[in-house]
Structure formats: C-alpha cells, structure tokens
Amino acid sequence: MTLKHSHNDQATADTCHFLGTESFVTTIAEDIEKSESPRTIAITGYWGSGKTSCLAGVYKKVTATSPAEITNNKQEQTGKYTGIWFEAWRYQNEVSPIIALLHCIKNHFSSSKKFIDGAGKLASVSVLGALTVLDGVIKQATGLSGFSKISEIGEKYEKDNLMSRLAADQINDALTKAVNVLLGDNKEKLVIFIDDLDRCEPESAYKLLEGLKLYLSIPNCTVVLAIDQQQIERFLQKQFINLMSERKSEIDSQYSYLGVEYLEKLCQEAYRLPIPNQKQKSDFFISHLKLLFEDENGSTVIADLNEILKSYDVLPANPRRLKMISNKLAGYLRKVDGSNVKGVINENCSLFKEFNNIIEPKRSESFAAIALIISSLSVSYRRIYESIELRADAARDIFDFVTSEKGTNYSTPSSAFYELNKDHRTTDVQAKYEHPSDLSIFKLKPLFDEVTGLHVYTQSTPKTISEIMHQFVNYFNHNQVN
Template identity: 35%
Template structure:
C-alpha cells in the first residue's frame, strides 16, 4: 500500500480517454506535414499523461527511458515510419533561444533512435553522420554562430543572441532544405515517414520564452516531414501571447493572440472533460490505493458512494489525487476514525429505498476534505468555529451570495444559485460544488464537524 499519490505523468488512462488517444494517433499518422497540433486542456487535467500515452501508442516506448514501466500496457498504433521526439519546454524557458535547445534535443534523440533501431535502410553510416552534422550547422546559425553541438548548456548565448540576432543573414530556404533532407536521410524508408515532435509544458513558460520557441519552430521546423504536437492550456498560451506581443492596448487582443496561435497549431483538440461517473471511478481507484486498512473499508466505500451520487469533484486528476491523499491522511492521523451503522440521509432526487440511503459521516468527511483542499478560508473558519458549518449549509441554498456572513466564501465561485446551475469551469478547484449535497444534508451539527476538523 502506498501512502500518497504523486503527480507524475502516467500511461494509465484514469479517465478512459482511449478514443481521444486513438484520434490523436491517427491524426499524426495520416496528416500531411508541416503540421502543428495542440492538445488543449486546463492545468492539472492530464495533458502530459495524454502526450505520453500518444507517444507510447505510436512508438511502444517511453520518452522517460526506464522511469515508466511499459510492460503493463499495450501499444496499438505503433508506426515504424515515425520517429518521436520529446521536449520539455519549461526546462529551457530561460535560454536566450529555446529553439537551440530543441534542435539539440532533436539531434540527440534522432541519433539515439537510429543507433538502437534495426533498419533495412540502405545508407552508409557516414550519411547519418553527415545528416547530424547538418543539425550542428543549423544549431550554430540559430544560436548566432555561438554554439557547437558539443556544448551542453545554452544559457550563456542568450544575451549575445539578442544583440546580434538582426545582424545575422539567415539563408532561410537553404537552411530549411538542408534540415529537411537531413531528417529524411535518418527517417525510416517507409511510406510518408515523419518526425513527431512532442512539446510539453509550453503553457508553463514565461510569455517571452513561449513566443521565442513558437517563432523558432515556425522558422526552422516548418518542414514537409515534421509534425509538432503541443501540450498546452490554450487560455494560458493566449494570455502569454497577449503579453509577449504587446497586444494589451488592442480591443481585439484575444482574437489576435488566437490567430497567432492558430498559425502554429492548425488543429487544436480539446482533452475530454470527465463526467460524474468517470470522476467518481477515478477517485475510487485512487482512494482504495492509499486507504488499505480493512477496518476502514466500510468508510471508504461510503465516501465513494457519495461521489457517485453527487457531482462534487473537479474534472482535474491532479486535484482528485490531492483529495484522495487528504482523506488517507485523515484516516492515518486518527486510526480510530471509523463508523458503521451511523445516521443516513437520502438524495432528494432519488427514490427512497435502501440503496439511495447515504452515510452522513461519509458525506461530512468528504465535505471537510474538499474544504481543506480547495476552500482553505472556509476550512480555517470551521477549525476556529465549528458552528460556522450552519452558515456554510445556508450558503449552499442562498440567493444572496454577498451576505456578510459569507465572507470566507467571498472568493469562491458558486456552481448553483437556488436550484439553478451556474456556468463554471469544470476543472477549477475554486468552484464550490457542494451545494446539492449540503442542501440534502439539511443540517450538520458542530460536534459532527469536530470529528473531522481536529485532524
């Protein structure tokens, strides 16, 4: 049993997005380069894991070498005509020209791929070395003549490049032709071979760095054998572009930023957002992994049952992991935290039978954990004054969201007003999703809250 989940990317498809992964794989395989593809998702919704799964499905390999076990997974769309390249953009965001780091990484990974891949391609080894030497020359040009491929760090060339970038004569068509031919000479002799370049965490880069990398990709890698796949939060990238391009004084700055992004990414595909059942199933698997004591099994099952009845989880794997870790910690801190045959309540939307009866302590445990993870000000108020729970229950059904008694909730985004659902970001953890659950509970006593807030 593990004590806590981490946030590492995984090949495990927790939200059952296999159809989405298949769609992206087929798009990469069948598209006509040059091509830019964006996998768009909010922060924490699993973009890196989705990129990783696409990479694995196309190659049968992991870009993290032996750090991820691939033996438990099946690659169904392996295409030997594709060489995948993995690049973590945020690691190089403080370089003067991130494109230099990307070209270096492509050179290195293509060389390693060719070295360890059996091929019937009829070319001499010297041809491969010649192709890689073209990368050396392009890297030298891209860095303003300041780098050779043997140099590992590119930090020091930033300032000089900024000063000299407009003094260099870049024979663009010649460079692109040489680079395209160099890539072709290493690609497998298959129909429509291509380089698939996966760019992760572009949306976590500083605005200027994100812009430099996109500009560099457009200049150097807009080639007939290259597909670039970006993992990004479109909102964050557009905001970064607005800042980096100095569009703040334009009335249509969002439109201009989107137009710029669409020149880089011709297809932007949205990561599917999980519904109530998928979120509950994912949470169930996570919670059972970190709460393994047999005496807690009943409690865990009852908490999971509440999430299956109420849509109170964000569509965000990172946040759901944090919630499961918190509940596991609550059980560890108080080993006697267990209950059975306690008070129950029924969802007003369900028929009154024994299957619709829900455990009240399980619901309160879940509510307290959600407040702890996502609504800190409310949780701290409950720690200070447990009787404040009655105000939280009132807030759930209130029409006056500006009531002074609701000050700790002031920064929270409600998802309901009376019996009407409000439009909210489905993955945002700052959205209050406990309205219906609190309404159905009707009353919660301060002594019931104390059991879970004193942990």
C-alpha cells in the same frame, strides 16, 4: 487500516489513469498517423485539466513507449514514429529556445542504440553526416557559421544528399533529408511533443513558436503542443503589442486578435480537452483511492463513497485536485478509520458520540461522506476548513450559505465564504461550463442542499453533521475530542 504512500502529481501515459480521455487520446494519435506533415496539432485545456497526461498518452500511442522524462526510464521506441519530448518551460531562459529543442533532437538520435556499434560508436557515415547537418542548423540558429564549415565527417553525406552550396533558404531541405536518414526505413515521422509552453514567459513562448515555423516546418515532422490556448493567445497579444510599441507603431483594436490569428495559422488542428462528467470523475477518484489501500479494511468506506458519488456530483474536474483529495482522505483514514465510529456504541468512547443519533447503515455512509467533505475542504476551501476546526457549529454556516440570498453577510472579506462568489442559491452549477480549477464554485453544495443534502439522506440534522465534522478535524489534527 493499512495504506500505501500518497499519489504524487506526476503525469502518466497509462490510459487507465486518464480522466475520461481515452478516446480523445486515440483520436489525436489517429490524426498524426493519417495526416500529412508538416503539421502542428494543439491539445488545449485549462491549467490542471490533464493536458500533460494526454500528451504523454498520445506519445505512448505513436511510439509504443512512455516518455522517459515522465517515467525516468528510457526505453527504445518501437512504434511507427520517433517521438521527442520537450518541456518548454525548462528552457525558457535560453536566448533561443528552439536551439534547446534542436539539441534534444540531436541528442536523441546520437544516443539511439540502433546507431551504436559494438565499440559504442556511431556506425553509419550517413548518420554521422545527418547529425552534422543538425549541428550546422544549430550553429545557424545561434548566428554562428552554420553550414559554411560542416566538419569533414559529413562531407560525403553532403556530397551525396545536398547541393554543394548551402544557403539559408535551404535549411528546411537539409533538415528534411537529415531527419529521413535518422528515422531510417522503419520510422515514418518525427513527432515532437511540446509541454508547458503556457508556463513560459511571453517572449520565450513567442521565440519557440517562431523557431518551430522557421526550422521544423518540414515534410517528415509533426509537432504536438499541449497548451492553455487562452493563456498563449494573451502571451502572443502582449508580445505583438510590445513589438509595435518598440517600433512606435500605432496600436489599435485590431491587435487584440493577433494572438488568436497567429495561433490559428500555426496550428492546423486544435483538440479541446473534454470536461469529464460525474461518473468519469468518480471513477478516477475511486480508482486512485483504491490504490492507496493495501488491505480490505477500506472496502466499506470506498463502497459507501462510490454510492454517494453516484448521487452527488461534488468532485472537481481537475485531476491534480482529485489526487490531492484522495491523498488527504487516505491520510484521515489512517487515523480515523471507521473503527472509531463503531466504538460509539460504547458509552466510554466520546469520539463521534453524535453518531449515536444516526442508525446503520446510514451511519457508515455519513462517516464516508464527512471524510470526503473534510478532505475536499482541506484541499480546496481552506478558510471553511479552518473555521470548522475552531467551532463546533461552523458547518451549519455551510447549510445556510448554499440556501442564502446573494449579497448577505457571506460576501464580506472577513467571511470564510468570501472567495465563493458564484450565487449558489439561484445558479445551476451543472448547467454552466466547468473550469476544472475554478475555486469560486462551491462543488460540495449538493451535500448541503436543504432538500436533497446529506442531513436528509442520513436522517440526521445540520447540527449533528456540523458537530461530527468538528470532531473529525480535531481528532486528526490534535488527537483530541473537544
């Protein structure tokens, strides 16, 4: 079968690629529209849960354009609001990250087509003056002369719009008026989207948050942060403890709450990214898998997988991992595409001879399920995957693992199941909250269940399933049948 190239890990602003968060994105966009500024909104969620794509989706909702930093295609924003996209971790080594953000704001407006005349120059004195005020704020933030030496090109703007003397406590007033000029008559707010703050070092994250409070708490500006809330709270707590230590102040239990309280004070609203349900994960996975096929030869496998995923909740909630599994599965199907399975009827074909024990249509369904299992193991449970490559009976250990008492030989460090520390025999995984990147939960458990598992569904045996999985991996990795 013919397949396209694999998916990359780039976030997207297109709602068709969201993992059940279309309504969530719309709600945040409506909050921005209906609420008064200044306002700071947080989109919170675990690493890998899709915060960047949601942030980009909100950006597209309010600006009618996807972020150029994601699409590599800069377009003029046509929505009601002007959006600034800022990837915080790229600037974490700056002495003051807020300066980098202010530069991004200035660069956005200074390069805007609506301000450029036919000769390629800024056409408006007011705009030039407003940009000069931004320059002054940047100088102030860097500890230079600030507003005391605003260049001549901004003097008229200063005289018309600002008090003759600008002091430090008038920075917000100056920025408010400058941003109003830059927004123009057809834009209502400046919306700043900050991504990857939780990837920064604690000190850098704290400096940027402090800068937001000092410089951008202005009436025509809304800030939207995409963060792992728990991670940021830990960063802030660590930063506050360090500050107390430097001041030789007493550190007691109250400081464990400072990070939480600081973030609550900064963010007027926090939206928790919803955990996708079984259907949303399946739809996301199947849609990405379909995009990798250039012909119809994969339709049978995809149809089989679609049915399997209706019955078995075995996919992670992490969109990055779902893309990786779809890439891996497509890669397997380039080489082991199901025609091999049909060929087992021929006695001369030794590949997957164990499939002779499975009757159609369950044979093709088994192939699809095993392709999914192998792909998932390769991405998320590599030690188990490697054991299956080495031993034809290794997958039988999986059947035993999901039904064994906790504390058996699978809890030793040498076991391929050692990292899977949840009790899969007595714990109802579906009833517990789901961390999208929690690899200690064996998500494939339902496919190996002794009552409802794949071997029951396909009327095969654990021995048959195990041998097929072994053949599958070795044919792909070594182009041979053991």
